[in-house]
Amino acid sequence: MGKTIEGKVAFVSGGSRGIGAAVALRLASEGADVAITFQQNKDRAEEVVELIRRQGRRAVAVRADSADPDALVDALNGTVTEFGRLDILVNNAAAFPVGPIEQFGPDDLDQTIAVNVRAPFIAAQTAVRHMESGGRIINIGSNVAVRAAFPGFSLYSMSKTALIGLTKALGRELGPRAITVNLVNPGPTDTELNPSDGPMAETVNGFTAVGHYADPEDIAATVAFLAGPDARYITGATVDVDGGFAA
Incomplete structure (x- = not known):
């Protein structure tokens, strides 16, 4: 089989580790040629860039805090300047606040909404100015937007639930331009922030149908499908890649 998105350019926010x-x-x-953003760890971002280049593709890492609208817009526009086009936007960067609702102040609320809601909106707004027919926008949500199985996720769940509405409405708006917009909700995934051998892992596994965490590559496979030509008739959809967590 040939490469499904040969010659396309992708932008992945928060692409230095984990699912990104x-x-x-x-x-x-x-x-695809790929631009990624990172906030702090330049070395990790450059490692990802090097691995992409070893595959024979172009890559660049840009320091950009998704809570900063100007930085995000500059990163997207810079990607077009660097690579000449933009075909795929993956809104992956996220804030992950967890704790009792009483502990969160207005600054926590503002930061979470800025990264998890405002940034995907602004990124999409900027990206569609450059996208042609066949463009793809893929938002990365969370299983807790579908099923809040544990306490302490009220702020995070609220922010990720907003992506359902954004995805549906943008899918409707951009459909006539043959640009699709979809949402991927990962379930428990083995990352540094949520390791499969962590203290809650056994309990979390029990909430899934398959009994174990996903690998980041499991989420990436779904994103790649939605980014490719075989997903051209899928838009406004939410795809749960959660091992049956929401079943």
Whole structure:
């Protein structure tokens, strides 16, 4: 089989580790040139860039805090300047506040909404100015937007639930331009922030149908499908890649 997105350009926010890094590497393996953003760890971001380049694709890492609208817009526009086009936007960067609702102040609320809601909106707004027919916007949500099985996720769940509405409405708006918009809700996924051998892992596994965490590559595979030509008739959809967590 040939590469499904040969010659396309992808932008992945928060692409230096975890699901974002896996997505960036998978899109590169399918033929895309990739720009990723990072906030702090430049070395990790450059490692991802190097792995992409070893696949024969172009890559760049840009320091950009998704809570800063100007930085995000500059990163997207810079990607177009660097690579000449933009075909795929993956809104992956996220804030992950967990705790009793009483502990969160207005600054916590503002930061979470800025990263998890405002940033995907602004990124999409900027990206569609450059996208042609066949463009793809893929938002990364969370299983807790579908099923809040544990206490302490009220702020995070609220912010990720907003992506359902954004995805549906943008899918409707951009459909006539043949730009699809979809949402991927990962379930428990083995990352640094949520390791499969962590203190809650056994309990979390019990909430899934398959009994174990996903690998980041499992999420990346779904994103790659939605980014490719076989997903051209899928838009406004939510895809749960959660091992049956919401079943």
